[in-house]
Amino acid sequence: MLQIQYFARYREALGQDAEQLPWTPELASLEDLRQQLLSRGGVWQVLAEQNLMCARNQELCGLSEPLLDGDEVAFFPTVTGG
Amino acid sequence: MAIRVQTAAFDPGQELNALHAANLGIGAVVGFVGYVRDFNEGREVAGMLLEHYPGMTEKALAKIEVEARERWPLLGVEILHRVGPLQPGEPIVFVGTTSAHRQAAFAACDFIMDYLKTRAPFWKKEGTNEGACWVEGRDSDQQAAQRWE
Numbered sequence: 001m002l003q004i005q006y007f008a009r010y011r012e013a014l015g016q017d018a019e020q021l022p023w024t025p026e027l028a029s030l031e032d033l034r035q036q037l038l039s040r041g042g043v044w045q046v047l048a049e050q051n052l053m054c055a056r057n058q059e060l061c062g063l064s065e066p067l068l069d070g071d072e073v074a075f076f077p078t079v080t081g082g
Numbered sequence: 083m084a085i086r087v088q089t090a091a092f093d094p095g096q097e098l099n100a101l102h103a104a105n106l107g108i109g110a111v112v113g114f115v116g117y118v119r120d121f122n123e124g125r126e127v128a129g130m131l132l133e134h135y136p137g138m139t140e141k142a143l144a145k146i147e148v149e150a151r152e153r154w155p156l157l158g159v160e161i162l163h164r165v166g167p168l169q170p171g172e173p174i175v176f177v178g179t180t181s182a183h184r185q186a187a188f189a190a191c192d193f194i195m196d197y198l199k200t201r202a203p204f205w206k207k208e209g210t211n212e213g214a215c216w217v218e219g220r221d222s223d224q225q226a227a228q229r230w231e
Contacts, residue, residue, distance in 0.1 A: 007133060007135055007203065007205060008133050008216055019100075033109075055135070055138055058135070058137050058138035058141050058142075060142070060201055071189060074135060074203075076135070076203065076205070077087075077218075077219070079202060079203055079205060080206045080217040080218070081134070081162075081202050081203075081206070082134070082174070082201040
């Protein structure tokens with residue numbers, strides 16, 4: 001199972017802050033997961049943004065990061081703290 | 083505690099004094115305080131909501147502290163960031179660094195802020211006279227962080 005979290009503007013656009021999805025071997029990277037989410041259409045197009053950031057197991061990573069069963073994944077817009 | 087993420091307000095002066103009191107070998111204390119402004123991008127700001135990613139936030143800040151300590155001979159580091167609702171004029175963030183001599187403390191404080199702004203999972207939503215809107219990331223912040231790579 002994958003635990004997926006959405007933050008800030010994405011959370012609002014998607015109308016949810018988290019969901020669980022079964023992991024399958026086809027979901028080899030965060031990019032594969034993003035493509036699956038994008039295929040839902042509609043509001044999910046927000047994840048196509050150029051400046052999207054992501055994290056795997058609470059560490060920033062790129063979309064090519066490998067994905068494994070049990071991972072916690074997060075998608076979010078550019079961070080704006082400080 | 084070197085890393086703190088909290089909703090409560092803080093007193094920057096108290097934080098600076100505590101950093102120095104920790105070690106009499108400290109010759110330099112550098113502190114940065116970030117505040118909520120009442121104006122941004124041509125809009126009046128009435129308030130702000132700071133969202134974060136609990137769990138990852140603390141890890142991201144701890145990692146930035148470790149990296150700063152690897153680069154400079156620091157005697158102390160404190161990173162304090164508020165979350166939740168904030169009013170104009172209130173402090174949002176405090177970064178304090180201490181060292182025997184000033185150069186390390188100055189550089190490390192600058193570095194920590196640049197990395198915090200581009201790598202720590204915080205998001206600002208401003209309440210303005212034109213409604214609430216998420217603050218967008220700025221290229222200048224990315225460029226500032228790239229200086230250290």
